[in-house]
Amino acid sequence: xxxxxxxxxxxxxxxxxxxxxxxxxxxxxxxxxxxxxxxxxxxxxxxxxxxxxxxxxxxxxxxxxxxxxxxxxxxxxxxxxxxxxxxxxxxxxxxxxxxxxxxxxxxxxxxxxxxxxxxxxxxxxxxxxxxxxxxxxxxxxxxxxxxxxxxxxxxxxxxxxxxxxxxxxxxxxxxxxxxxxxxxxxxxxxxxxxxxxxxxxxxxxxxxxxxxxxxxxxxxxxxxxxxxxxxxxxxxxxxxxxxxxxxxx
Amino acid sequence: xxxxxxxxxxxxxxxxxxxxxxxxxxxxxxxxxxxxxxxxxxxxxxxxxxxxxxxxxxxxxxxxxxxxxxxxxxxxxxxxxxxxxxxxxxxxxxxxxxxxxxxxxxxxxxxxxxxxxxxxxxxxxxxxxxxxxxxxxxxxxxxxxxxxxxxxxxxxxxxxxxxxxxxxxxxxxxxxxxxxxxxxxxxxxxxxxxxxxxxxxxxxxxxxxxxxxxxxxxxxxxxxxxxxxxxxxxxxxxxxxxxxxxxxxxxxxxxxxxxxxxxxxxxxxxxxxxxxxxxxxxxxxxxxxxxxxxxxxxxxxxxxxxxxxxxxxxxxxxxxxxxxxxxxxxxxxxxxxxxxxxxxxxxxxxxxxxxxxxxxxxxxxxxxxxx
Ligand SMILES: Nc1ncnc2c1ncn2[C@@H]1O[C@H](COP(=O)(O)OP(=O)(O)OP(=O)(O)O)[C@@H](O)[C@H]1O
Ligand SMILES: [Mg+2]
Numbered sequence: 372x373x374x375x376x377x378x379x380x381x382x383x384x385x386x387x388x389x390x391x392x393x394x395x396x397x398x399x400x401x402x403x404x405x406x407x408x409x410x411x412x413x414x415x416x417x418x419x420x421x422x423x424x425x426x427x428x429x430x431x432x433x434x435x436x437x438x439x440x441x442x443x444x445x446x447x448x449x450x451x452x453x454x455x456x457x458x459x460x461x462x463x464x465x466x467x468x469x470x471x472x473x474x475x476x477x478x479x480x481x482x483x484x485x486x487x488x489x490x491x492x493x494x495x496x497x498x499x500x501x502x503x504x505x506x507x508x509x510x511x512x513x514x515x516x517x518x519x520x521x522x523x524x525x526x527x528x529x530x531x532x533x534x535x536x537x538x539x540x541x542x543x544x545x546x547x548x549x550x551x552x553x554x555x556x557x558x559x560x561x562x563x564x565x566x567x568x569x570x571x572x573x574x575x576x577x578x579x580x581x582x583x584x585x586x587x588x589x590x591x592x593x594x595x596x597x598x599x600x601x602x603x604x605x606x607x608x609x610x611x612x613x614x615x616x617x618x619x620x
Numbered sequence: 621x622x623x624x625x626x627x628x629x630x631x632x633x634x635x636x637x638x639x640x641x642x643x644x645x646x647x648x649x650x651x652x653x654x655x656x657x658x659x660x661x662x663x664x665x666x667x668x669x670x671x672x673x674x675x676x677x678x679x680x681x682x683x684x685x686x687x688x689x690x691x692x693x694x695x696x697x698x699x700x701x702x703x704x705x706x707x708x709x710x711x712x713x714x715x716x717x718x719x720x721x722x723x724x725x726x727x728x729x730x731x732x733x734x735x736x737x738x739x740x741x742x743x744x745x746x747x748x749x750x751x752x753x754x755x756x757x758x759x760x761x762x763x764x765x766x767x768x769x770x771x772x773x774x775x776x777x778x779x780x781x782x783x784x785x786x787x788x789x790x791x792x793x794x795x796x797x798x799x800x801x802x803x804x805x806x807x808x809x810x811x812x813x814x815x816x817x818x819x820x821x822x823x824x825x826x827x828x829x830x831x832x833x834x835x836x837x838x839x840x841x842x843x844x845x846x847x848x849x850x851x852x853x854x855x856x857x858x859x860x861x862x863x864x865x866x867x868x869x870x871x872x873x874x875x876x877x878x879x880x881x882x883x884x885x886x887x888x889x890x891x892x893x894x895x896x897x898x899x900x901x902x903x904x905x906x907x908x909x910x911x912x913x914x915x916x917x918x919x920x921x922x923x924x925x926x927x928x929x930x931x932x933x934x935x936x937x938x939x940x941x942x943x944x945x946x947x948x949x950x951x952x953x954x955x956x957x958x959x960x961x962x963x964x965x966x967x968x969x970x971x972x973x974x975x976x977x978x979x980x981x982x983x984x985x986x987x988x989x990x991x
Contacts, residue, residue, distance in 0.1 A: 428833055451835040458833070462826035466640050478632045479834040 374401035375531060375562050376425060381434035382586075383420050394420040396586035397434070402564055407557050409573045410566040411610060412583035413619045418566040419459050421583070422535050425564070426456050439530065452480060455529035457520050459536050459566075465509030469500055469519050472508055473526055480527035487526065494522035498548065514545040521552060532556060534565035538572060550576055570606040580606070584614040626843065629836045633844025634851075637818060641852065647817075655806040655860050659799055659868065662925055671703040673761060673929050676722060676731040678714045683739020692772065693732070705768065716751065720788050723755045724959050726949065729929060730754045730765045742781070751784045757956035759797040761927045789957055790871065799870045800951035801924040803860055807853045807883055808890050808918060808944055812911050814852065815894025818845050819986070820907040823898070838987055846891050853887045854880060861955075873958030879951065885968065886947045889975035895982030899989055918944040943974040 383395040395417040402408045410418045423429045425436055427447035436443035438450045463472050470491060477487035495501045498518040508516060521537060534553075538546045546569075553576060557563055567573055573580050574594045581591040590597060590613055594606055603609045641648065675693070679686055694708045709728070719731040733751040741748040752769055754762040766785060773781045822828035831841060857879070864870040897914065901907040921931070921938040922945040928936055939945045950967035953959045961968075 426833055428829070448835060451833070456830075456833045458826065458830060460826040460829070462830035464636075464640065464827055465825065466643050467636070471639065475632070475636055476834065479629065479831070479836050481835070 372403040375404040375439055376402035377437040379435045382432050384432045393586050398588045400581060400588060400591050405560055405562055406578040407563045407576055408579055409577040410581045410583055411573050413614050415619050416583040417586040418583055419535055422533055426454060426533055453530045455524035455532045457524045457534045457537050461516050461520060463508045463516055463519060466507060468505045469508055470504045473523050476523045477526045482527050490526055498522055514541050517541055531562045536566055570610060574606045582613045589613040626840045629840040630844035633841055634848045637845060637848035651810055655802050656863060659802050662798055671705055672707050673729045675706045676709050676728045678711055678733045680712055680736045681734045681738040682736050685739035685742045686734050719753055723753060724957055724963055729761050749782045749784050753788060756789050756792045757952050758927045759792050759794045761929055795868055796871050796956055799864045800955040801948040803857050804944060804947040804951050805924050807857055807887060809915050811849050811853055811887050811890035812894040815891055816898055816907045816911060819895060819898035820901055820904050824903050842983060849891050850884060850887050854883060857883050872955050874954035878954045882950045885971045885975050889943055889978045892978030892982035896985050899985035918942050922948055943971060946970045
């Protein structure tokens with residue numbers, strides 16, 4: 372299988388208030404074209420930071436990232452149009468309607484107007500928001516916001532989708548709807564990279580799982596292999612086995 | 621990315637900003653009403669005193685009687701003050717129109733013209749008329765100078781000396797002095813505030829980061845937000861000036877185009893300052909706190925409400941380093957004195973310097989932010 376993302380010796384050190392925080396520590400891995408890839412790890416493990424570097428939002432302190440053959444540091448203008456991002460922090464304009472939020476994204480990604488309108492109708496239906504299209508998102512429930520956030524990341528039909536904890540805080544129905552979307556996008560040939568704190572989700576949905584802890588990559592394999600090599604019954608046991616029992620700050 | 625894309629993207633951002641702001645009724649209404657309220661309340665409720673005012677005395681007197689008079693003006697200390705009211709500069713042989721130009725240029729607050737036959741006539745106990753030109757665009761100073769001169773002449777040489785006081789800018793009131801500066805002040809504070817919402821507020825909402833993840837450069841984001849501010853603030857200034865003219869009878873003696881030019885340069889600087897403050901504040905609350913700290917000295921130390929000639933020296937020094945001072949002066953020179961580009965060139969240069977400095981600082985801090 373050919374890699375679509377290549378991460379080599381990646382590290383990121385934040386300096387805040389005189390303290391140095393090593394958020395990502397010499398991490399290397401590949402993401403294969405067309406797979407569903409997930410990152411799990413305790414709070415503060417460095418998942419979001421790794422996402423931010425892969426999506427060209429922040430620059431690494433060390434190491435290299437290639438996305439679809441482009442260098443993340445110098446060719447961000449080539450990478451951005453082909454990736455879609457659902458950030459961990461919800462980020463919709465509360466004073467714009469659902470449709471306006473989608474249109475804004477479509478415009479910023481240069482989606483032709485007609486194509487954009489069609490996609491907006493299509494996706495709104497797909498996530499059952501067609502009757503709320505012209506409401507301000509400020510009044511949306513958490514689940515509605517998350518659904519909208521997910522479709523606003525694909526309005527430009529990206530090749531690679533980054534989801535940072537897309538199902539955190541959602542009810543089982545919405546989670547299942549989002550899994551369905553993930554499988555659908557994957558069946559269209561898109562590569563999916565997402566992070567989650569739900570082990571069942573990673574287990575059921577993903578081809579491969581990367582386990583991060585304190586900035587380091589502890590393991591990367593299929594859920595089955597991970598269970599086998601660590602002698603665990605569930606992915607949750609794998610997680611505890613690899614990252615310990617102590618609670619993180 | 622090429623320039624066309626940049627501009628298209630910043631246009632998208634700008635349209636979004638307008639959509640958002642036009643929906644914030646609770647923000648838009650005060651944006652327009654506050655300055656009007658300010659003009660009305662301060663306009664009808666304030667006065668003041670002056671000190672160390674530069675006054676030009678054109679003494680054409682061929683005799684010596686005038687020197688006593690001039691001495692009296694030069695040494696006068698107001699009752700409750702400790703500083704001389706005037707600081708006199710002497711000259712001879714200057715026509716009234718040339719003297720008016722000096723006032724237009726803001727060199728003097730007043731010019732007193734003593735005629736050649738002053739001593740002669742006083743000696744012969746004949747009546748004599750002196751001309752007093754005042755910078756009535758500064759209604760407070762001008763009012764105080766006029767009433768002082770009137771008292772002086774009533775006291776000294778009997779009732780024979782009369783004062784001719786031409787109104788060089790037409791009949792003006794304090795409100796005419798106040799309005800141009802209130803416009804500049806509200807553009808300044810309004811820009812910083814809306815920039816705060818547009819950056820610190822968006823950062824708090826997480827939307828700023830979301831925008832940064834799309835194929836749009838930071839430059840285009842800033843440009844879009846800046847264009848939005850320029851249009852918003854210009855529109856606001858025009859509405860306010862027209863409102864002040866129609867509702868309060870304020871005078872607009874100069875060119876709208878020049879007003880626009882001053883405000884565009886000034887808004888650029890304020891946008892930069894707003895971005896810079898946003899960049900150093902973690903959330904909306906700290907943004908509000910810091911911007912208050914910036915806004916207050918601008919409001920009270922720059923001669924919006926009273927002439928700079930009436931404030932203590934230390935406050936004047938603050939005024940000189942605050943850009944609003946120069947915007948106020950330029951706005952008054954245009955709107956009240958009706959003067960052209962030549963007379964505001966200095967102010968414009970200084971404003972341009974501030975604009976480049978603050979805008980550069982804002983862009984620098986904004987770019988550095990996520991690195
Ligand atoms: N901008 C920043 N400045 C300073 N430290 C940061 C910054 N962003 C992240 N960190 C730190 O880097 C470390 C990794 O954070 P990150 O958000 O990547 O973890 P995560 O795995 O996504 O955690 P979570 O599961 O809680 O989302 C944490 O210790 C965090 O405090
Ligand atoms: Mg995270």
